[in-house]
């Protein structure tokens with residue numbers, strides 16, 4: 140490209156090539172780490188213990204259960220309705236609360252919308268802690284703290300959701316074009332104004348997408364949370380399971396399936412209007 | 415009876431820029447401006463020219479503090495940039511409109527919302543968060559759009575407009591600030607030639623009709639000559655030419671560019 144044209148094609152001898160930052164050993168290190176972790180996972184001493192013969196030994200037992208599951212007990216339906224409604228209420232309330240909390244937190248964790256490194260690190264660290272605890276554990280702890288019922292379930296779902304929404308939305312902020320924010324800064328806006336006026340419109344689709352996804356997760360999760368006493372269908376699942384009523388269990392599973400499918404149709408309709 | 419005029423009348427006086435030995439060094443050690451001294455008078459229309467990497471963007475961004483200066487003295491309007499605090503810097507920026515090569519619009523929202531970004535410095539944070547701009551601010555936005563001839567697009571999504579229309583929205587956003595100075599960083603580099611002339615014409619009208627000081631980065635020789643009255647030539651971070659457009663001959667440009675003038679250096683048309 141240079142007008143003097145002193146370099147010879149195919150050689151780097153005449154070129155003033157800057158030294159490569161980091162060097163090549165970095166990628167070799169990454170490969171090495173993956174290999175070591177894989178080896179540890181599969182090794183008999185430290186690896187995970189699993190054996191396929193357990194399935195072979197118990198298959199007869201399993202087949203019987205599956206047969207029961209295939210014939211749902213329809214007469215059980217009226218008794219499931221209140222629990223189903225409670226599950227849906229928990230899912231919807233938790234989703235709304237989580238979405239409201241997540242939006243400002245997402246803006247606070249993305250570099251583009253929060254240039255202040257210190258506050259960003261603090262919020263990020265907190266969210267990493269929140270995200271590392273499983274929802275079922277939250278529910279178990281909260282049931283011990285506030286008692287059996289829907290409230291600990293809702294709080295557990297909110298914590299679980301915030302971790303997901305904030306991570307996904309703040310990643311989508313970082314992937315966005317910083318141009319509009321720069322224009323907001325050049326126009327003399329403060330960071331809150333810039334975020335609201337120039338970043339928010341562009342992250343809205345991703346935010347709504349994540350919220351819809353979380354709503355679907357919540358319907359499924361809130362039916363499990365009841366196992367530890369946190370309200371909803373889970374309480375019922377626990378009851379029929381202890382009495383080995385797999386025909387009733389299959390009705391509940393069917394109901395969850397219907398709700399999840401209905402939500403899928405609904406969220407697809409919303410998404411289509413977004414893009 | 416006084417007849418109402420549809421144009422916003424300029425009550426604010428245009429700003430001057432005064433640089434003394436301004437040096438800009440980036441964190442990676444690159445020195446983008448080397449001891450630059452220059453004065454831009456109120457109401458001037460100046461083109462800054464130079465090759466890619468010569469420091470044009472760094473120069474223009476230092477004027478509104480988007481790029482901090484490393485040493486020297488920089489006075490814009492009544493503000494001293496090297497000592498300005500965050501709040502002062504925002505007030506300064508509120509008076510300076512900026513236009514970018516890539517338009518820098520929020521693509522998924524309306525043209526009106528984009529133009530209203532120009533009112534941020536004059537709007538409280540609460541109003542911005544609620545999206546409740548004052549009626550008078552919306553009026554200013556409508557007038558700014560009318561001035562660049564795209565008021566009919568006011569409710570459209572920014573992403574649905576053509577490149578030329580998007581740059582007009584960006585100009586309206588700058589006008590909406592009721593600026594005392596407009597900075598344009600390669601405003602037509604992403605546009606086709608006829609549209610480029612229209613947008614440059616808009617900038618010239620901002621300067622001539624409203625009396626606002628305009629500083630434009632350009633790399634095309636004919637655009638620099640036809641729009642504006644003065645040319646500042648940058649080469650490797652230093653001012654190597656500063657004079658009226660008539661004195662900027664082809665030989666002056668080859669001096670600025672450090673090579674002979676090529677056909678790619680003019681837009682044509």
Ligand SMILES: Nc1ncnc2c1ncn2[C@@H]1O[C@H](COP(=O)(O)OP(=O)(O)OP(=O)(O)O)[C@@H](O)[C@H]1O
Nearest residue numbers: 440441442444446465466467468469470471472473
């Ligand atoms: N944010 C930054 N950090 C580090 N170096 C930078 C930064 N911005 C610009 N530079 C460097 O500073 C020098 C001048 O860049 P500048 O963008 O001001 O030039 P320019 O004349 O606007 O070029 P172009 O026509 O390509 O836009 C270049 O060497 C560039 O690599």
Ligand SMILES: [Mg+2]
Nearest residue numbers: 470471472600
């Ligand atoms: Mg540039």
